[in-house]
Amino acid sequence: MLTARDIVFGVGLPAIIAGVVLVIAWRPWRSQPTQTGGEWGGPLALGVGFAVAYLTLLGRPPFPPIDSTDWLFFLALLLTVCGVVDSLWSISGWRRWVLGLANPTLSVSLLLWPLARNTWSQIEGVAWIAALAATVWLWWIALDTHAGRDAAVSPLLQLVAVSGVASLVLMLSASLKLAQLGGALTGAVGASFVLALVGKSRVSARGTIQVFVVLFLGLVISGHFFASLTALNAVLLGAAPLLTWIDQIPTVQKLRAWQRGAVGTTAVILPCVAALAFATVNFVRSMPDYGEY
Amino acid sequence: MKTAIVCATSVLVTLGSLAASSGRAPAADAYQVDPVHSSMVFSVKHMGASNFYGRFNNITGSFTLDDDPSKNSFQVQIQTESVDTAVKKRDDHLKSPDFFNTKQFPTITFKSTQVKKADGDTLDVTGDLTLHGVTKSVTAKVTKTGTGKFGGRVLAGVEANLRIKRSDFGMNFMLEGIGDEIRITVSLEGGRQ
Numbered sequence: 001m002l003t004a005r006d007i008v009f010g011v012g013l014p015a016i017i018a019g020v021v022l023v024i025a026w027r028p029w030r031s032q033p034t035q036t037g038g039e040w041g042g043p044l045a046l047g048v049g050f051a052v053a054y055l056t057l058l059g060r061p062p063f064p065p066i067d068s069t070d071w072l073f074f075l076a077l078l079l080t081v082c083g084v085v086d087s088l089w090s091i092s093g094w095r096r097w098v099l100g101l102a103n104p105t106l107s108v109s110l111l112l113w114p115l116a117r118n119t120w121s122q123i124e125g126v127a128w129i130a131a132l133a134a135t136v137w138l139w140w141i142a143l144d145t146h147a148g149r150d151a152a153v154s155p156l157l158q159l160v161a162v163s164g165v166a167s168l169v170l171m172l173s174a175s176l177k178l179a180q181l182g183g184a185l186t187g188a189v190g191a192s193f194v195l196a197l198v199g200k201s202r203v204s205a206r207g208t209i210q211v212f213v214v215l216f217l218g219l220v221i222s223g224h225f226f227a228s229l230t231a232l233n234a235v236l237l238g239a240a241p242l243l244t245w246i247d248q249i250p251t252v253q254k255l256r257a258w259q260r261g262a263v264g265t266t267a268v269i270l271p272c273v274a275a276l277a278f279a280t281v282n283f284v285r286s287m288p289d290y291g292e293y
Numbered sequence: 294m295k296t297a298i299v300c301a302t303s304v305l306v307t308l309g310s311l312a313a314s315s316g317r318a319p320a321a322d323a324y325q326v327d328p329v330h331s332s333m334v335f336s337v338k339h340m341g342a343s344n345f346y347g348r349f350n351n352i353t354g355s356f357t358l359d360d361d362p363s364k365n366s367f368q369v370q371i372q373t374e375s376v377d378t379a380v381k382k383r384d385d386h387l388k389s390p391d392f393f394n395t396k397q398f399p400t401i402t403f404k405s406t407q408v409k410k411a412d413g414d415t416l417d418v419t420g421d422l423t424l425h426g427v428t429k430s431v432t433a434k435v436t437k438t439g440t441g442k443f444g445g446r447v448l449a450g451v452e453a454n455l456r457i458k459r460s461d462f463g464m465n466f467m468l469e470g471i472g473d474e475i476r477i478t479v480s481l482e483g484g485r486q
Contacts, residue, residue: 059465066426066463068397069390114397174385177466226396227389286382 009056010180011187014049018191021045026199042192042208043083049188050181050215051076057180069222071110072181072215079103079211087207097141100210104136105129107214111222132221139242140213146244147209154261156193158244158268159212160186165272166220166237172279175227178219185215213241230282236275243267321359324449324483326369328352333371333479337459338472347387349401351375356483358437358449362416365408367435367451369479371401391466398425406430418453427462431455438480446484453479 025041054061054073061070082103091099108129109116116125147155167182189212220237223229246252247264255263331352339345354369373395376387388395405420416435421428433455441448458473459465465473 062463067390067394069394118399119396174382175389175391176386177389177391222390226394227391228385283382286385 006057006176006180006183010053010183011190013056013187014053014184015187015191017052018045018049018188019195021048022191022195026195039087039206040084042206043080043087043211045192046185046188046208046211046215047076047080047083049191050184050211051080053184053187054181057184058177068111068114069178069226071107072218072222075107075110075218076211076215078106079214083207083211086210097137100140101133101137103210103214104140104217105133107218108133108136108221111218112225115225132217135238136214136217139217139238140210142242142245143213144206144209146248147206153193153196154247154264155209155244156189156196157261158241158265159189159216160193161265161269162237162240162272163189163212163216165269165276166216169233169237169272169275169279170219170223170227170229172276172283173223173227173229173233175223175229178223178227182216182219185212185219216241230278233275233278236271236278240268240271240275243271321357321361321364322447322449322485323357324355324485326352326354326356327448327482327484330482331480333477335478336476338474340470341472344476345378347376347378349373349375350377352479352481354403354481356451356481358451362408362410365405365416365418367403367405367408367418367420367453367481369403369481373399373401392464393425403431403433408435422457424457424459424462425464429457429461431457433479443484446486448482448484450480450482452481453477 022041022045025038025044027038051073054076058070058073061067061073063074065071065074086096086100112125112129112132116129120128143155163182163186167179167186170182171179189208192208217238220229220234224231224234244264244267246267247260252260252263328351333349333352334346335348336344336346349371351372351374352369353371354367356367357365359365373393374388376384376393376395378384378387387393390397400423402423403420405418407419409417409419411417411434414437416437417432418435419430419432422431433453435451435453438450438452440450454477456474456476459475460468460473
């Protein structure tokens with residue numbers, strides 16, 4: 001089970017660090033749009049918050065990592081740089097999507113390399129890595145496009161909900177380590193949500209989405225292939241953020257902004273709750289009669 | 294005369310061969326590990342209170358026994374997926390990235406590099422232990438437990454005991470609740486024709 005230490009250092013610490021970075025970058029007391037500066041704060045806050053939580057909870061991993069899941073630490077650093085560059089230089093259109101394909105491809109390859117080497121045939125390895133890298137990439141395009149259509153508050157709240165529930169599901173799927181990292185992601189993106197909510201300026205999720213998507217799906221992929229996260233729960237958690245697009249349905253579009261946000265958030269949370277329910281049932285069924293092991 | 298010389302030469306050659314063969318040491322006996330009659334158990338401190346025991350069920354390998362300790366050798370492979378603590382949920386946890394990460398590190402291997410005589414029938418066997426992707430030199434106390442015969446095969450048994458720190462092998466999750474030191478006992482039964 002997650003301990004008090006896990007919550008303090010795994011959720012609270014990244015939230016504080018992310019919050020400090022965002023206050024410096026976004027200056028939420030301003031009434032001007034963030035396009036005058038500060039977009040770089042989102043990816044920096046998320047990446048640095050996650051990386052610091054990783055160091056606190058698990059220690060500095062060796063380089064190159066022995067355990068493939070330790071690549072998540074180094075990927076967080078790389079994604080932070082890419083996210084900051086993405087937010088500062090505003091590369092647009094198809095060039096951005098093509099450049100954005102490199103991160104998912106690298107990330108999925110590094111995480112699944114042990115399986116490609118030990119378990120899968122060459123064709124299987126290429127097929128799995130290509131399919132999952134394409135999935136992560138399309139996820140990023142979908143969420144990034146959606147986030148660019150509206151204020152960042154609702155999308156950030158949805159990311160908090162998804163990563164928070166995913167953390168619990170991973171804990172119930174036999175990996176406290178991945179659950180802790182899910183908590184770190186939740187804490188860091190949670191700070192972004194809080195500041196976007198209370199700040200007067202219109203904040204952008206650009207750059208943040210790229211960092212979040214790769215780390216989040218990296219945790220889900222690791223949970224499925226290396227721990228006990230079932231394929232069903234992996235699909236539910238992975239698909240959940242995409243349901244944010246429900247707020248683009250014409251009927252929903254006619255609602256007020258906060259109502260659209262509520263509909264989108266509800267749609268995102270439902271599959272997460274389903275995954276949590278399935279994971280809880282599996283966990284309870286496999287526990288010994290006498291309780292904790 | 295010629296017959297006498299031939300006979301004497303034959304006798305001398307025969308005696309010489311006998312002398313040479315009696316001075317030559319017998320070949321070391323090579324045994325193939327019988328997975329069904331071999332065991333590996335480990336114990337670890339739980340919450341500083343008790344010693345908890347678990348096992349691995351899939352052990353393979355071979356060993357060579359000889360009166361000359363330096364001619365003994367041992368090599369063992371253990372499938373990490375076969376970890377068994379009698380509780381499926383705990384076994385799943387042990388197989389996850391939190392501990393053995395069995396999908397990435399499917400085997401634990403030991404290969405001896407040096408064998409020396411210790412006390413009595415005990416040998417000090419030094420070798421390379423590869424666990425969780427990390428290889429370190431360790432020394433185990435190995436005792437010959439006996440010999441036997443079954444089904445036309447000659448059997449021999451050895452038992453090894455050693456202690457390691459799991460953090461030395463990159464397994465440093467939950468050190469505050471689950472001890473760093475692991476005590477390992479491997480009992481091997483090998484057979485040869």
